[in-house]
Amino acid sequence: MIDINKDIQYVKGIGPKKAYKLNKLGIFTLKDLIFYFPRQYEDRNNLKKIIQLENEDKATIKAVIVGVETTSPRKGMNITKVDVRDETGYAKLVFFNQEYVKNTFRSGDTILVFGKVKKNYKNIEMTSCEVEHLTNAPKNTCKVMPIYPLTYGVTNKEIISIIKSVLSNEELKIKEYMPQRIVEKYKLCSIEYAVKNIHNPSSKDALKIALYRIVFEEFLILQLGLFMFKNGITESDGIKFKENEKLKDVLGSLPFKLTNAQNRALNEIIDDMQNNKVMNRLVQGDVGSGKTVVALLALADCVLNGYQGALMAPTEILAEQHYISLTDTLKDFGMRVELLVGSLTKKKKEAVLERVKNHEVDILIGTHALIEDKVEFDKLGLVITDEQHRFGVRQRSKLSEKGNNPDILVMTATPIPRTLALILYGDLDISIIDELPPGRQPIETIAVDKSKRDRAYNSLVRKEVEQGRQVYIVCPLVEESEAIEAKAAVDLVEELKLEYFSDLRVGLLHGKMKASEKDAVMKSFKNKELDILVSTTVIEVGVNVPNATLMIIENAERFGLAQLHQLRGRVGRGSHKSYCILIYASKSEVCRQRMSIMEETNDGFKISEKDLEIRGPGEFFGTRQHGLPELKIANIFKHMKILKIAQQEARYIMGEDHNLNGFENKLLKKEILDKFEYAVREISLN
Structure with missing residues (x-):
């Protein structure tokens, strides 16, 4: 019998050179190859x-x-x-x-x-x-032909040939791991039948039967894994924070009243913190809905109880913005806030680390630097990660490991439809801030094709600058490469200076700049020393310049709707009317649809739902969540009925066999642990 975990290079007919190419597709073992499913099928019948x-x-x-x-x-x-x-x-x-x-x-x-x-x-x-x-x-x-995701140097014919050769070997046995009870209850085919007919369908009906098995299995494994992860956390004893009257003073010191949605989210968080189980909560809200204030109050409550808090942000710009905001609000209450980011000098970093260790710091705000081994807290009580989609399960766990079962709060400004949020963040309870603070004006969005680009620059930009306002111009998304995007941004700045704005002050911001350079540019923009800021998507998250009233996004069709909405949220933060101009080059129907959605609504939840419908979950999230298994065939919209059945079954299984230690669930549990990588492994389930 062939070992299914065998290194791919030792499989007959492959060898080191071909293995190297297959590795780029995430195929490292024979099992990876067998479960490398087609992305679609071509009916050549x-x-x-x-x-x-x-x-x-x-x-x-x-x-x-x-x-x-x-x-x-x-x-x-x-x-x-x-x-x-x-x-x-x-x-x-x-x-x-x-x-x-x-x-x-x-x-x-x-x-x-x-x-x-x-x-x-x-x-x-x-x-x-x-x-x-x-x-x-x-x-x-x-025949019905499978079409596989490919990489440079690997053709579809090659993949078909390699997989066919492997599956035709009689010594290969794919062991069934789904409990017989479930196979019979849901009329599932065997895993061996499913794999063989997904790669080489004997008929359309056989393909349909095989796909049903894999879709059901992917949803079931995802749900069971998330339930196991959630139970592993929430069932452990956490910190039981006490009610503290001084929190009302902090609340009263704010220059505005919380919205009903903010109050609701805050009450849910405080209730969790006063419970002796570990809080594990997701706060999601639209751009500008005021999640940061809710996080600030949760951190204040933690400090008033004698503990330390940590807030991790994905960029230095956002971390610094949180640092300024929290320092200003909490200094009158004697709370000591510090910033830990990669650009600090070694000496300053060491001094901050020493103060954190000695509990001379109450709240530590930073980037990925917070999860470095050197960071030691004296008494960590609450961990907050901002922009959850930028961090994986593993990073979240690493930060919380720096305390003794601290409460966990994660925030995202990427609104996700509730059904999907329950699936993706099944390990988290969910609070939704679905109301904007009073005074925030809706942003008027206009989509124009590239023939109207000159008019946008010569008329709109100049009009805003003449009125003393400032403008963002977002560089087109070239590809997932900071170096290429940086070059595109540099080229765009040169073009704009030469052709349109030789008399205006134009700044540049991109991901390849040093943190100190980025900060200097952002400070200049905030201080009104620049009229126009040309930027890549590094300004997508959290940057707050109330005087910026116009954003122009070049090649808008290359961005996802959720990302366009995030970018658009950088304007409309002051009292002046704000605009977003989307310049597009594509003439496709999908592009026209997407631009219309952006013009019609400022509601992030509606936009994300449409984005998900048009592009599917894989592209919507950009990259896989670290530690969470990939849905290779299952599609949340297309297979919603199967998803609901799988969720129901997962709840039943967890109710009957909480840790999946029963004899018939053992192989299924092993499959879940294999697929969930870090997420479930780190929790004792035995």
Whole structure:
């Protein structure tokens, strides 16, 4: 029997070079390969006559080769055209830089072709063709073909071939880990049947049966894992904070009244803190809804009870903003707030660490620097992470490990539909701040195509600057590379200075700058020493400049709706009317849809729901949450019915066998621990 955890490079036909490429796809073991599922399927069963082909169709035809010719329109390019016919008409198969094709097929051969149709009057061409000789068992046509996520140097054909070779080995056995009771109750196929038919469906029905099994399993494992994680935390004894009258004084010192939603969230947090179980709560609220004030009051309550608090933010700019806000509000109450970020000198960092250790600091605010091993608290009582989607489960755990079961509060300004929040953050109780403080004006959003770019700059920007206001211009999202985005931002600044704003003060902010440089630029912008700030998405989170009233986002179609909403939230923070101009280049229907949503609503929850519908959960969150298993096939919107059934079953299982130690659940528990990496491993479940 083959070891399913075998290193991929030792699998027959792979070796170190191919293994290196597969590693880039997250395939390190034989098990990773077997469970590397297709992202979609192409139905190549649809055999058509040439006369039936429509423009933009993807279709399969059976035809006879009439002739083959190759031309070279320019150096480095050759085009091979294969003329084919059937009893209804003629078509041309077009191949770019694939000269070998003319030696593969000859006039008179009968072939099967799958490709994309380009129809112009009577001329029919097929591109991106898969071609093979007519046989009784075609490999690449006349069947449902899996399409895999790929990386440079790995083709779809290669993946299909490698997986087919592995699955055809009779020594390979995929052991069933789902309890027999569940298999029977929900009429699930075996895991072996599911894997084989997901990669190489024997029929459409077989694929449907296989997909149902995997979708159900992914949801069940995700839910069980989150329940185990949550129970592991909430069932341990935590700190029981006492009610403290002085918290009312802190509340009374604020220059504004809390909204009903803020009060509701604060009461839920205080109730949790006064309970002897560990608090594990998510506060989610729209941009500008006032989550920071709620966090400040929770930290104040912690300090009034004689404990220390920690607040971790994803960027130095945001950490510093929290530091200034908390210091100003809490200094009159004798609470000592310190900042710990990577840009501090070694000497200053060591001094802060010493004071934290000796409890000469009540609240420590910082970036990832807070989870470094050197950071030691005397009596940590409350841990807060801001912008939860930027931190993984592992980082959250690492910070809380610095205390003796401290309470945990996480905040996010990325509104998530409640159903989805319950799934993704099943390890957390949820508070929602769904009300904006009075005085915040809705931001008027206008989407324009790139032909109106000049007008946006020459008219709108100048108008705001002449009135003494300031402007953000957000650089287009190039790709997930700070270096490339930094270059794009530098290029944009040069262009704007040269063509539009030679007489205005233009600043630049991007991720590759040193923290001290970023801070200097932001201070200049806040102090009105700059008229325009050109920035990458580093300003997405938390930056507060009330005098900035206009934001222009270049190539807006490249951003997710939730991210556009986050960026837009940087304006509209003062008493002046604010605007957001989205400049887009795409003419697609999806782009038009997305721009309309941004123009129609300022409600982050509605926007996130639409974003999730259009792009799906994978892209919506950008990157996987550290420690949480990936949903490879299950889709929260498409498979909502199955999700609800799986959630119900997960609750039943946890009610019957709280730690999954029963004989029939042991293999399922092992699968959960394997898939959840850090999230559940660190909690004793035995």
